Amino acid sequence: MADKKFSAVYPYSFAEAKQLGELNDWRASHRENISCKNAIEEAIRRDFDGMHLNSDCAQSVINQFGYHRVSYVLANSLQCKDYDGRFSRGNHDWAKQTYIPVDKDSYSNRNLEFAVDSHPAVLDGFVNQYRRAYQALGLFDHTHCLTDTEKQDFEGRVIVLSPKTLKESCLTVQDQLWLCTGGFGAHAGANGRAVFAVNLADGEETRWNRTDFTGVLSESHLPDWAKEKLSEIQEQKQASSAMGGMTMQ
Numbered sequence: 095m096a097d098k099k100f101s102a103v104y105p106y107s108f109a110e111a112k113q114l115g116e117l118n119d120w121r122a123s124h125r126e127n128i129s130c131k132n133a134i135e136e137a138i139r140r141d142f143d144g145m146h147l148n149s150d151c152a153q154s155v156i157n158q159f160g161y162h163r164v165s166y167v168l169a170n171s172l173q174c175k176d177y178d179g180r181f182s183r184g185n186h187d188w189a190k191q192t193y194i195p196v197d198k199d200s201y202s203n204r205n206l207e208f209a210v211d212s213h214p215a216v217l218d219g220f221v222n223q224y225r226r227a228y229q230a231l232g233l234f235d236h237t238h239c240l241t242d243t244e245k246q247d248f249e250g251r252v253i254v255l256s257p258k259t260l261k262e263s264c265l266t267v268q269d270q271l272w273l274c275t276g277g278f279g280a281h282a283g284a285n286g287r288a289v290f291a292v293n294l295a296d297g298e299e300t301r302w303n304r305t306d307f308t309g310v311l312s313e314s315h316l317p318d319w320a321k322e323k324l325s326e327i328q329e330q331k332q333a334s335s336a337m338g339g340m341t342m343q
Contacts, residue, residue: 100160100262101126107195108204127208130159130167138212138220147216152223160262161228168221170194171210180214185221233257234270239309245282246310248274248289252324254308268295271311271320272302273327279304294323 104111104123111120133155141148156164172181172189197204210217234254240246255270271294278286287303316324 103162103166107197127167130163131208131210134210135212142216147219152220153227167208174209178214181218231265236308238315243309247282248280252311254311256308259306294320
């Protein structure tokens with residue numbers, strides 16, 4: 095699945111897409127949301143024997159649509175059924191962590207078009223399977239970061255790229271960890287958004303926006319391989335600075 099390319103989830107409503115001139119993007123993503131919803135329902139019909147849900151049911155849909163799309167469709171489904179007590183409170187709370195724009199007018203509620211209609215008790219089990227599969231990726235989240243992200247300066251610190259920013263093929267901790275080297279967005283309260291950073295795993299240097307990051311990684315969660323890479327990068331930058339300060343006699 096790592097080599098498969100999945101289409102991006104469009105994050106705005108129909109009305110917002112119209113204002114932005116991005117209706118084609120909205121339509122393509124909406125169609126894919128509906129296809130994912132149908133695939134989930136079909137997988138449940140196939141893999142539920144009346145008592146148990148096959149253990150790889152959710153993974154079969156993830157392989158087809160990717161973690162981001164499946165998560166979005168499941169979160170939307172539970173948000174549309176927030177009143178239903180047959181879903182666990184933990185899954186209701188999980189669903190609320192994903193922002194789903196209100197997408198309705200006087201004629202229809204477009205979010206209902208990709209809300210899964212399988213039996214809630216069975217769908218709850220499917221959500222559990224999805225969450226376990228995602229957790230198995232071992233990605234960093236806000237629980238691994240310093241609190242009050244908006245008040246933290248990023249420069250010179252290891253920062254965590256949000257999984258939502260990463261492509262499906264890059265959902266690894268190696269792709270999440272970056273050393274911030276500067277940018278207006280690196281400073282708390284600054285007007286700028288740009289954050290310049292170098293990836294600890296492969297040394298790639300690029301520009302991100304501050305909102306692309308979950309926060310500053312707590313030192314207690316820094317893996318050994320990342321500590322070694324961090325030391326190498328810092329030594330290289332120190333050597334480069336020293337060379338830049340030399341003068342020829």
